[in-house]
Amino acid sequence: MPQRTAAVTDVVLGILSYTRWKNEPGPIDFCVTAPTEYADSLLHADLDVLGQPIVPQRIEWDAFDIALRCQVIYIGVMEEPDFLSLSQRIAGYPILTITEQDDRCSVGSMFCLLVNNIEVRFLVNLDSIARSGIRVHPHVLKLGNRLVEQE
Amino acid sequence: MNQQVTVTPTLPSLRATLNKAHLSVALIAVGLASILLTVTALLALRVHAEHNLQLIARSVSYTVEAAVMFRDEEAAYEALTLIVATEEVANAQVTDREGKLLASWEKPDQGLFDQAGRLMADLMQPPVQVPILQGNRILGEVYVTGSGGSLLSFLVSGLLGMIICMTISIVSAYHLSRRMQGNITRPLRKLVSVAHAVRYDRDFSQRVPGASIAELNELGDDFNELLDELEVWEAHLKKENEHLTHKATHDSLTGLPNRLYFEGRLNRAVRDAIEHDQQLAVFYLDSNGFKEINDTLGHAAGDAVLISVAARVKAQLRNEDIVARLGGDEFAVLINPLHDTEDAFIIAENILASMSEPVKIPDGRTVHTSLSLGVAVYPTHGATANVLLHSADEAMYTAKRNKQGSWQLAHPAASNKSNQEISSEGQREKQTSM
Numbered sequence: 001m002p003q004r005t006a007a008v009t010d011v012v013l014g015i016l017s018y019t020r021w022k023n024e025p026g027p028i029d030f031c032v033t034a035p036t037e038y039a040d041s042l043l044h045a046d047l048d049v050l051g052q053p054i055v056p057q058r059i060e061w062d063a064f065d066i067a068l069r070c071q072v073i074y075i076g077v078m079e080e081p082d083f084l085s086l087s088q089r090i091a092g093y094p095i096l097t098i099t100e101q102d103d104r105c106s107v108g109s110m111f112c113l114l115v116n117n118i119e120v121r122f123l124v125n126l127d128s129i130a131r132s133g134i135r136v137h138p139h140v141l142k143l144g145n146r147l148v149e150q151e
Numbered sequence: 152m153n154q155q156v157t158v159t160p161t162l163p164s165l166r167a168t169l170n171k172a173h174l175s176v177a178l179i180a181v182g183l184a185s186i187l188l189t190v191t192a193l194l195a196l197r198v199h200a201e202h203n204l205q206l207i208a209r210s211v212s213y214t215v216e217a218a219v220m221f222r223d224e225e226a227a228y229e230a231l232t233l234i235v236a237t238e239e240v241a242n243a244q245v246t247d248r249e250g251k252l253l254a255s256w257e258k259p260d261q262g263l264f265d266q267a268g269r270l271m272a273d274l275m276q277p278p279v280q281v282p283i284l285q286g287n288r289i290l291g292e293v294y295v296t297g298s299g300g301s302l303l304s305f306l307v308s309g310l311l312g313m314i315i316c317m318t319i320s321i322v323s324a325y326h327l328s329r330r331m332q333g334n335i336t337r338p339l340r341k342l343v344s345v346a347h348a349v350r351y352d353r354d355f356s357q358r359v360p361g362a363s364i365a366e367l368n369e370l371g372d373d374f375n376e377l378l379d380e381l382e383v384w385e386a387h388l389k390k391e392n393e394h395l396t397h398k399a400t401h402d403s404l405t406g407l408p409n410r411l412y413f414e415g416r417l418n419r420a421v422r423d424a425i426e427h428d429q430q431l432a433v434f435y436l437d438s439n440g441f442k443e444i445n446d447t448l449g450h451a452a453g454d455a456v457l458i459s460v461a462a463r464v465k466a467q468l469r470n471e472d473i474v475a476r477l478g479g480d481e482f483a484v485l486i487n488p489l490h491d492t493e494d495a496f497i498i499a500e501n502i503l504a505s506m507s508e509p510v511k512i513p514d515g516r517t518v519h520t521s522l523s524l525g526v527a528v529y530p531t532h533g534a535t536a537n538v539l540l541h542s543a544d545e546a547m548y549t550a551k552r553n554k555q556g557s558w559q560l561a562h563p564a565a566s567n568k569s570n571q572e573i574s575s576e577g578q579r580e581k582q583t584s585m
Contacts (some may be wrong), residue, residue: 143223
């Protein structure tokens with residue numbers, strides 16, 4: 001379990017390192033919502049991405065100002081209607097979404113983690129990313145999209 | 152002649168020497184230029200290839216960056232292959248931060264050329280290592296080895312070019328030396344042939360033509376001048392020789408040939424007559440009463456008589472016939488060829504008749520002279536010169552005894568006598584020929 005957590009942490013930090021927001025540079029507001037399996041070290045460790053510190057916080061998915069407080073929302077396990085509602089509320093904001101559930105990318109999540117015993121990989125939803133206005137390095141998109149096409 | 156035969160094979164000919172010189176110059180020039188060019192170009196190409204390899208490695212590192220970041224081996228392999236497969240790379244590897252191999256690619260070995268190329272690369276193209284960076288962070292490393300293909304193909308084409316250039320040089324050197332050899336040997340050969348003509352044929356009429364090379368031209372001119380001098384000298388010698396020969400074979404008083412000359416001619420005439428089955432006649436003449444003239448009227452009168460007799464006899468003969476003074480008041484005549492024995496008799500009569508005119512002697516007086524004449528005909532009266540002359544001599548004595556101022560035909564040669572004569576005459580012939 002700690003191994004998977006470390007792997008997930010690596011992948012998430014990797015994704016962040018290839019992501020650019022418009023108001024850079026500065027600390028990254030990293031929000032974690034819903035019950036998560038692998039987000040512990042993301043919440044508690046003192047992390048940074050290429051010199052940009054990560055400021056983690058837990059937040060309720062239905063917090064009214066969630067769209068203003070987060071640049072990244074790491075989403076644990078949620079019911080689909082809740083997820084869709086959350087998606088609707090943050091639509092149009094430059095917020096990167098990463099879910100632990102690999103089926104969420106078909107319903108609006110940008111990155112979906114695929115965790116197994118050996119490695120952690122991810123899927124990507126190119127449309128969501130394009131709509132959000134966040135810039136993600138094409139290589140990363142390509143990596144994620146490769147898996148989408150395989151499935 | 153011998154000298155020529157022994158000298159020619161041991162010394163190289165001019166052509167071989169020229170060929171060798173031209174060929175060496177051409178080969179050295181082309182070889183040096185080619186090697187220099189090839190080496191220079193190879194060094195330049197090496198720098199270029201190294202740079203190229205560096206670029207490939209960097210481009211690989213950029214392309215696989217994300218894949219390495221997320222440790223996606225498959226993606227890393229795809230990205231690596233995408234770039235490296237079309238480049239001149241033998242081997243490429245991508246490793247992560249900890250040195251773990253993520254992806255590796257190796258060019259399939261397609262035979263001798265690839266192996267040779269790899270050997271070239273080992274020698275001249277060091278492998279390249281480039282870090283995979285995200286910002287300042289090192290994610291991993293790319294390791295690329297060149298395949299040396301372009302180096303090898305350059306070297307091969309360079310060698311091919313060198314061989315082609317060498318071939319062209321050899322051919323043109325050969326042609327050049329042939330042309331040059333022509334320019335040099337033509338006048339030399341002409342010189343040799345002229346020298347040969349002078350040496351063996353005593354032919355001084357030929358001259359060496361002008362040559363297109365200054366030194367050879369000069370040599371030819373000098374040679375020609377030498378020939379001019381030689382020709383003059385030779386002509387002078389010849390004249391001198393002829394004069395001496397004439398002196399040795401002719402009588403100074405009458406200007407007629409002497410006995411030596413006559414016997415020589417007679418010998419030759421008999422040989423020809425034997426060969427061609429012809430006739431010839433020999434007259435032996437003796438002046439009657441010459442001794443009295445000499446004693447009573449003086450030597451000057453005797454000389455005048457002899458000169459007159461000589462002239463008169465000569466006047467009765469054809470150009471090809473010979474009259475010679477054998478000594479004292481004795482003369483001999485060779486009628487050759489003789490078509491009919493009767494002709495000899497007519498000529499004999501004419502000679503005797505021509506003596507009827509008196510001879511004018513220096514003191515103004517005139518003196519009468521006559522001849523006794525013996526005739527011998529080949530083959531009737533002898534088969535050799537000496538027998539014939541002897542027979543004619545005997546016939547002359549017979550004539551003198553019988554009637555002064557007449558002629559007599561020799562007796563036909565008795566077989567036993569002629570044999571004897573031949574044997575003794577064989578010795579004499581040897582003596583005269585010596």
